Amino acid sequence: MRTTTVTIATLALGVFGIITTEMGIVGVLPQVADRLHVGTSTAGLLVGAFALVIAVSGPFMTLFASRIDRRTVLASAILLFAVSNAVYALTTRFDVMLAFRILPAVVHPVFFSVALTTAARLVPAADATRATTRVFAGVTAGFALGVPLTAYLAEHPSLEAAFWFGAVINLIAFLGILRFLPTMPVERRLSYGAQVGVLRGGRMWLSILSVVFVFAAMFSVYGYFAEFLDEVTGMDGSWVGALLMVFGLVMILGNFAFGALLRRDPIRTALAFPALCLAVYVLLYAVGPHTAPMLVAIPIWGAVHSGGLIVGQYWLGRDARDAPEFGNSLFISFSNLGITAGTTIGGWLLSVTGPRQLAWLGAGFALAALACMTLRLSLDRVRPGAAAQLPV
Incomplete structure (x- = not known):
């Protein structure tokens, strides 16, 4: 051991x-x-x-x-x-x-x-x-x-x-x-055909789309962390550096917390993640211009943000149990696609409206993720067969 x-x-x-x-x-x-x-x-x-x-x-x-x-x-x-x-x-x-x-x-x-x-x-x-x-x-x-x-x-x-x-x-x-x-x-x-075969069917593609939206939700806002704190909250570089460290340290603890929650109730935990992202982004928009509330909001943001990795891997892995390594590679690829989409669209919005509106962009992506995940679960009710066990 x-x-x-x-x-x-x-x-x-x-x-x-x-x-x-x-x-x-x-x-x-x-x-x-x-x-x-x-x-x-x-x-x-x-x-x-x-x-x-x-x-x-x-x-x-x-x-x-x-x-x-x-x-x-x-x-x-x-x-x-x-x-x-x-x-x-x-x-x-x-x-x-x-x-x-x-x-x-x-x-x-x-x-x-x-x-x-x-x-x-x-x-x-x-x-x-x-x-x-x-x-x-x-x-x-x-x-x-x-x-x-x-x-x-x-x-x-x-x-x-x-x-x-x-x-x-x-x-x-x-x-x-x-x-x-x-x-x-x-x-x-496994033959290459058997591994690629996990891509057949709407369930997998809904799970993939969910992962893309989850990571777009996360990084459309986090990708501009420094700009948000600088232009919206009015914090200088030293504050930004310190809060980035706080954010990361809270992520370590949040990672284990989400892991424990997934073991207890995986489906509800997975569905809760985009909902929590939505709540956090509404909070960020509301308290963004105020330093003291932001000092409270940032650790909450970090704790929620930390769940995206393990929740995304679990969610996509449900539909790739027959080829787990190939499924994990799909998770890595499409999560990076989500990061690219989120930061690209976020960068465009930043240049047009300023950083405070990024909170609404992240909330929109979170809603899209929640919709895809809910639709994915509805297919299980219509055509049972996708077990809710954790991938290995």
């Missing part, structure tokens, strides 16, 4: 390292632009290209890797992240850095999907959700600690140190996977 706990913690560390690599660059983009001698908008391709490659390549790469030993897949993917961070620290060429943003993005969804499935396989079926919750804790820790630490190290002592930090974290995870994870050959080899 202790070895299993350490193995799951190692997988969570790998997820932490991946999120730090993916999102940490957001906080150091101006320094990266200066180092590479390009404009900030050009440097922004390092962020956008990463997300786009994840969204496009995820299911295909997971299919490709579906017949390879699980430890080999996980170790190879995380090693590529370690190498890429080392390249970021050493290169001064934009084309080289862009190439080493694209390469790890290709294996990003593979690591996630295999890590989640592997964590569930390592424990009894009743503990599968608890195991995946612990892996997801690496995501929230990445936002809470990895991203701020990257920004801090870029200033004290240097941008290179920030990237070496990412390289070391991913290297430790690589060594941990080799040390603690046993060889895991694929015992039941």
Whole structure:
């Protein structure tokens, strides 16, 4: 049991390292632009290209890797992240850095999907959700600690140190996977057709659409966290940095709380998530211009926001139980599509109306998610057969 706990913690560390690599660059983009001698908008391709490659390549790469030993897949993917961070620290060429943003993005969804499935396989079926919750804790820790630490190290002592930090974290995870994870050959080899077959039928596509709307709801507002606090609440940069840390730390606790709620009552918890998002965004709109109420609202926002990952993975996983890794890759791809849609539409609305109205955009996406989830459940009542058990 202790070895299993350490193995799951190692997988969570790998997820932490991946999120730090993916999102940490957001906080150091101006320094990266200066180092590479390009404009900030050009440097922004390092962020956008990463997300786009994840969204496009995820299911295909997971299919490709579906017949390879699980430890080999996980170790190879995380090693590529370690190498890429080392390249970021050493290169001064934009084309080289862009190439080493694209390469790890290709294996990003593979690591996630295999890590989640592997964590569930390592424990009894009743503990599968608890195991995946612990892996997801690496995501929230990445936002809470990895991203701020990257920004801090870029200033004290240097941008290179920030990237070496990412390289070391991913290297430790690589060594941990080799040390603690046993060889895991694929015992039941699903054909590519059988895996892609989960996409047949309206139930899966309603679940996919639900995930897209859930993540659009989350990131259409969170993506402009700093602008909201600056322009609506009137907080300066030091306040924004501190509250980002608070938001992330609350997310860690909220992640485990939502995991516990899913184990007790998965359907009601899943349906409650978009409803809670809607309530939070109404609250943000109401108290946005007032500092003291916002200091109370932000931890509430963080606690609700934290549930999107595990709720989304559960919801889509219900319809992908016959091909869980492929289902997890669909979750990673379409959640990234939701993030892209939410931040893109949010950016447009921000330029037209200002940041306060973003709360209504997030509320609209949350309502759309709730409608899709309710319609998805109605199909179970019409044509029973989709069990409400947690995916593994």
